[in-house]
Amino acid sequence: xxxxxxxxxxxxxxxxRIHSSYPIRAYAHLxxxxxxxxxxxxxxxxxxxAGCGEGTLTIRxxxxxxxxxxxxxxxxxxxxxxxxxxxxxxxxxNIEFFNGDAENIDFPxxxxxxxxxxxxxxxxPSFDKxxxxxxxxxxxxxxxxxxxxxxxxxxxxxxxxxxxxxxxRSIFSLGVGFCRVLFSFITFSEGPDEGYGPNKDIHIWxxxxxxxxxxxxxxxxxxxxxxSSLLFPYFLLGLSKKIDxxxxxxxYFREFGFGTTFYCRKQ
Numbered sequence: 001x002x003x004x005x006x007x008x009x010x011x012x013x014x015x016x017r018i019h020s021s022y023p024i025r026a027y028a029h030l031x032x033x034x035x036x037x038x039x040x041x042x043x044x045x046x047x048x049x050a051g052c053g054e055g056t057l058t059i060r061x062x063x064x065x066x067x068x069x070x071x072x073x074x075x076x077x078x079x080x081x082x083x084x085x086x087x088x089x090x091x092x093x094n095i096e097f098f099n100g101d102a103e104n105i106d107f108p109x110x111x112x113x114x115x116x117x118x119x120x121x122x123x124x125p126s127f128d129k130x131x132x133x134x135x136x137x138x139x140x141x142x143x144x145x146x147x148x149x150x151x152x153x154x155x156x157x158x159x160x161x162x163x164x165x166x167x168x169r170s171i172f173s174l175g176v177g178f179c180r181v182l183f184s185f186i187t188f189s190e191g192p193d194e195g196y197g198p199n200k201d202i203h204i205w206x207x208x209x210x211x212x213x214x215x216x217x218x219x220x221x222x223x224x225x226x227x228s229s230l231l232f233p234y235f236l237l238g239l240s241k242k243i244d245x246x247x248x249x250x251x252y253f254r255e256f257g258f259g260t261t262f263y264c265r266k267q
Contacts, residue, residue, distance in 0.1 A: 039143070048105075051117055055097060073105075148260045158192055163233035208257070225260055
């Protein structure tokens with residue numbers, strides 16, 4: 001990860017994904033956020049989001065839980081500008097946005113009841129360092145989501161295609177993506193690196209068992225985990241919704257998430 005690239009990079013998540021003209025793309029990301037929003041513990045009063053981007057998740061949490069005291073940071077300067085503007089537009093007053101680094105969080109130990117991070121750790125030079133920082137500044141809970149690679153929509157992206165629209169590349173992309181995942185498995189790597197943004201910075205789709213091992217190594221207690229979505233690519237949104245409602249948190253099925261959300265507690 002070249003942090004200078006990220007400081008100057010504007011995600012434009014709201015425009016490209018949340019308000020995408022492709023319903024399956026919007027659904028994938030809204031579902032990812034709901035895995036956080038719908039599971040905030042009742043004992044939480046203070047929240048930190050590490051790597052908030054344009055503040056999409058933070059603002060949604062603040063809307064549902066207006067009594068929470070929330071802070072959120074991102075390394076991207078343009079992202080934080082957008083987050084502040086969106087919060088002002090939405091009339092949100094219980095969030096403080098600022099620039100920061102997820103590998104060096106500028107708060108003392110045990111500062112927040114809950115620390116959340118959505119699809120950030122896979123971008124860091126050291127996943128373990130990032131997770132250690134989330135744990136350090138949390139008093140109680142650490143919830144995070146990362147991309148995991150045992151999913152057809154993941155195969156599509158790793159096969160140099162877009163899972164939200166079918167094209168001539170789609171015929172081959174699932175096979176190419178599967179081969180990249182298989183190669184990572186047989187070479188004992190953590191997972192394939194997709195590359196992110198115009199500079200193709202690090203963006204690793206990890207095997208879910210690798211993430212669980214990292215959680216154990218960190219000293220956090222894994223309470224539960226679920227597939228953020230069991231998303232099918234291209235045009236199967238209705239089927240994906242029905243399957244998510246029934247199976248995304250079930251044993252075995254949750255291994256095949258298009259991203260996985262992990263719910264941990266500090267011991």
